[in-house]
Amino acid sequence: MAALRAACYVPRVFTPDAVLIERGAEETPMARRCRERLPDVPFTVVEDRQAARVAIGDDFAAAKRRLVLAEHRGSFLGHCPAGTRGLRCCNYLMMNFATNCPMDCGYCFLQEYLAENLPLTAYVNPGAALAEVARVLDKHGDRRFRIGTGELADSLALDPLTDLSADIVPFFAARSNALLELKTKTDAIDGLVALDPKDRVVVSWSLAPEAAVALAERGTTPIAARLAAARRVAAAGYKVGIHFDPMIEHAGWEEGYRDLVATLAAALPAARVAWVSMGALRFSSGLRRAVRARFPGSPLLTGEQVRSADGKWRDFQPLRVAMYRLVRRYVEEALPDVPLFLCMETPEVWQRVFGAAPLGEQALGARLAAR
Ligand code: SF4
Known part of the structure; x- marks a missing residue:
């Protein structure tokens, strides 16, 4: 069981499979830092959070592997x-x-x-x-x-x-x-x-x-x-x-x-x-x-x-x-x-x-x- 857990453990630096950035947030300090720290991860600009949701789909576990960077309103x-x-x-x-x-x-x-709103999202x-x-x-x-x-x-x-x-x-x-x-x-x-x-x-x-x-x-x-x-x-x-x-x-x-x-x-x-x-x-x-x-x-x-x-x-x-x-x-x-x-x-x-x-x-x- 310990070996199984070690294999599943999210390491200190989580590496998503992909990053989706809301249009307009591309040059925020957070987006720049993420690009610097994830040089091998594909970054895609999406129109808004709704577009990110559609792109990510409705698989809960898979959604955890893709990071959305977007502005929080409200x-x-x-x-x-x-x-x-x-x-x-x-x-x-x-x-x-x-x-x-x-x-x-x-x-x-x-x-x-x-x-109804799966994406793993960090607010920029x-x-x-x-x-x-x-x-x-x-x-x-x-x-x-x-x-x-x-x-x-x-x-x-x-x-x-x-x-x-x-x-x-x-x-x-x-x-x-x-x-x-x-x-x-x-x-x-x-x-x-x-x-x-x-x-x-x-x-x-x-x-x-x-x-x-x-x-x-x-x-x-x-x-x-x-x-x-x-x-x-x-x-x-x-x-x-x-x-x-x-x-x-x-x-x-x-x-x-x-x-x-x-x-x-x-x-x-x-x-x-x-x-x-x-x-x-x-x-x-x-x-x-x-x-x-x-x-x-x-x-x-x-x-x-x-x-x-x-x-x-x-x-x-x-x-x-x-x-x-x-x-x-x-x-x-x-x-x-x-x-x-x-x-x-x-x-x-x-x-x-x-x-x-x-x-x-x-x-x-x-x-x-x-x-
Ligand atoms: S947010 Fe949920 S999945 Fe993440 S560590 Fe806490 S309880 Fe676990």
């Missing part, structure tokens, strides 16, 4: 979807610089969310996004924001091509009322370590035992390489966030998560860990259909899953609570005093795991933003 900022229908959230804003991802996790919600106008963020931060100077880029794309998978981090890290380093979170399953951190985040940037890794990664995370970077990258960014002045999300039940999951937390604690000093989150495997009905169509017999859908109040299917609550409690114990023993929270869970589950109701959204968000 807002870049939005609220994290966890703040809906009775779920406890941590008051988080999302900033979208790209859509889709060269990796291919079996549980990824993009399989449903992008079903990040300056417009930062101007929008600046307006929000300036208008609410008395509030502290946590802003992430990893909702519709992996935050760093395209960074070796686009150098986006060179735009956004200095922007957030200079802001006192915002914390940027970059979420990734890669080790593409060479651009980051050359920058000074001034303690305003958290680089987060989603982690799972290697056996679960082999089941569910096609093309992602091996856990050892993710942790080595985490160690490097911590040494360069970044805080590190850890997401055990989604937690995946598999044979030997107890030992798997125990060993993973021990390896994490050996790799990173607790003082550099900003937070640890835990979340359950979850699927909307549409995502279940998409996964069944793409991965017939997927082990991710064979467990006992029930429909929650928000319409998503999750592992049976007693199993979720058991997993959260055990991993909570491992984390509290290995990384004392690191904030630990649940993502997309109900107050009832918080109560059963932590023995207390969760903090209010503002209070939880403020606690994390102050790390």
